[in-house]
Amino acid sequence: MPQVTLTVNGKSASVDVEARTLLVELLREKLGMTGTHVGCDTSQCGACVVHVDGVSVKSCTMLAVQAEGTSVTTIEGIAAADGTLHPMQEMFREHHALQCGFCTPGMVMSAIDLVNSNPQGLSQDEIRHGLEGNLCRCTGYHNIVKAIDAAQGIMHAPAAE
């Protein structure tokens, strides 16, 4: 049985998996980190988005063995050690960007990557296009876009002296 060694939210883990084990299954079933959700399981909905070496991917469409040697960040790994929410999480709360919350982990992880990779800033239209890979069945996206728009201002703000 293959063994995968990777870093998840800063902690090293070595896990025995089947070759067919998906990254999301490793996270949820082997490591007990159930913040990452499986919605469609067909690479459409984006509820399973995590960061692998800093870029957003759909963890339902990546084999665990393909994550060998990588650094994975999940929704559990973005708040500060003292529990202070990541600005994206905080703005999702502030702007009521979730209703049932099922899509939220993927939305937040996708949005963080979107904002990080666009330091020049994004228009609301660009944010909507950037969320092509994430589906929400409750809120109709409007508050999600508002939250991301607000969060980019905080994330790109010059660090306080």
Place this chain on the structure above:
Amino acid sequence: MYDFAYEKPASLADAVAALGHEDAKVIAGGMTLIPVLKQRLNKPSVVVDLSGLGMTGITVTDESVIIGAMTTHATVAASAAVKRAIPALATLAGLIGDKEVRHRGTIGGSLANNDPAADYPSAALALGATINTNTRSINADDYFQGMFTTALEAGEVITSVVFPIPAKAAYVKFKNPASRYAMVGVFVAKGPAGVRVTITGAGQNGVFRHIGFEHALAAKWSADSLTGVATSQDDLNSDIHASAEYRAHLCNVVAKRAVAAAG
């Protein structure tokens, strides 16, 4: 998903050896293979992961853009060098799937799979690209051989793709709003291979050249030249997303938009 053995070779020679197993399959980005395995539509004995071989990166010369087979769509879409040399190619890469798919999916995987609605085949055929493998170089004209069918032999691995730089080119895609695959995608190019118009998403046999559009544009490069030029419905797809009649209509509409975009 049925289980399989997994190998991640460190050299092309080892990859070819691993592909010698009966029912071995290559995984590049896995954006098609993993969904296919989930549906149990394929049952490989061994999955051979090419991600340890390098084969990534983009080189631009005076005449061409050379892209390593394992280069992701996101890398091509964001490449300043590609945007300068063949902006249509960067645009095309940025229209594939969504950004998470573009972070994993590769040009080599797309061309090896030759999905009838994939985007890259239209660029390769329109620009007269050369597909380099571990054993030879294949001209795009000989490479695409019908839906999910290519000139690749068993155990043959794409290593890079060479796109000649055209004078003008553009890609416009009419997306299926759910899957984002092309219902009709049109790549127009005026380049070393002449005036070419290729259509993806519409044909039952995958990407094809639209000779009627090519003749009209060779006579005069203008969107108006395409007015009234017909598209045969005979070999077009007809499914729940669009009838053959509608796809034939879209070919003309989308081709006009592409010519206008190419300038």
